[in-house]
Amino acid sequence: AQSVAQPEDQVNVAEGNPLTVKCTYSVSGNPYLFWYVQYPNRGLQFLLKYITGDNLVKGSYGFEAEFNKSQTSFHLKKPSALVSDSALYFCAVRDRKNTDKLIFGTGTRLQVFP
Amino acid sequence: SQTIHQWPATLVQPVGSPLSLECTVEGTSNPNLYWYRQAAGRGLQLLFYSVGIGQISSEVPQNLSASRPQDRQFILSSKKLLLSDSGFYLCAWSFTVSGHYEQYFGPGTRLTVT
Numbered sequence: 001a002q003s004v005a006q007p008e009d010q011v012n013v014a015e016g017n018p019l020t021v022k023c024t025y026s027v028s029g030n031p032y033l034f035w036y037v038q039y040p041n042r043g044l045q046f047l048l049k050y051i052t053g054d055n056l057v058k059g060s061y062g063f064e065a066e067f068n069k070s071q072t073s074f075h076l077k078k079p080s081a082l083v084s085d086s087a088l089y090f091c092a093v094r095d096r097k098n099t100d101k102l103i104f105g106t107g108t109r110l111q112v113f114p
Numbered sequence: 115s116q117t118i119h120q121w122p123a124t125l126v127q128p129v130g131s132p133l134s135l136e137c138t139v140e141g142t143s144n145p146n147l148y149w150y151r152q153a154a155g156r157g158l159q160l161l162f163y164s165v166g167i168g169q170i171s172s173e174v175p176q177n178l179s180a181s182r183p184q185d186r187q188f189i190l191s192s193k194k195l196l197l198s199d200s201g202f203y204l205c206a207w208s209f210t211v212s213g214h215y216e217q218y219f220g221p222g223t224r225l226t227v228t
Contacts, residue, residue: 032215034215034216036219041202041222041224042221042222043120043204043206043219043220043221043222044158044204044206044219045219046216046217046218046219049215049216051213051215088156090158094215099215100146100163100165100208101160101163102215102216102217104157104158106156106157107156107157
């Protein structure tokens with residue numbers, strides 16, 4: 001079955017430190033992967049995607065993600081965290097059986113402390 | 115550029131009352147449209163999606179229905195609300211062209227059934 005896993009319910013980081021939010025996937029063939037961010041009582045905002053090409057993908061607000069095929073991972077990273085980065089983050093993969101759909105992870109809450 | 119609207123932003127309804135949530139998209143034609151529900155500020159559940167006018171796919175059997183009367187309009191309805199229908203409802207759209215599989219979300223509707 002196709003899926004994405006976000007193994008951490010919450011990640012705590014001090015402001016100014018690097019942050020990583022983890023995502024692993026289980027999809028046959030080449031995956032199409034996405035990251036979204038959700039602020040309280042708001043809709044999800046698209047951050048970045050990996051379709052093909054360079055394994056390091058850069059996105060909005062200084063975020064980037066690294067596609068690692070051997071480890072089936074797509075971790076979200078930022079070199080220096082801001083308090084304003086505190087939010088809920090979702091990883092997603094395109095459903096290969098029904099390509100109109102995305103399969104979302106359960107979300108990771110990022111808390112950045114001043 | 116494209117814009118997605120949802121209304122109302124918040125709604126409090128008694129059990130047994132009807133429901134109608136509306137979503138419209140501007141700036142694109144023939145988008146894929148989606149309704150999600152998010153419970154307890156965490157995971158997303160895909161409820162319905164549509165690839166064209168009058169074409170609705172239901173993901174989970176439940177008390178809700180969806181309709182797409184116009185190309186860029188998507189409506190979520192219920193004849194009689196249940197307490198379990200409470201949640202945060204998100205509408206999303208995506209392009210139907212190759213290479214653009216990300217979904218773009220509206221601001222959401224917070225529904226409380228009392």
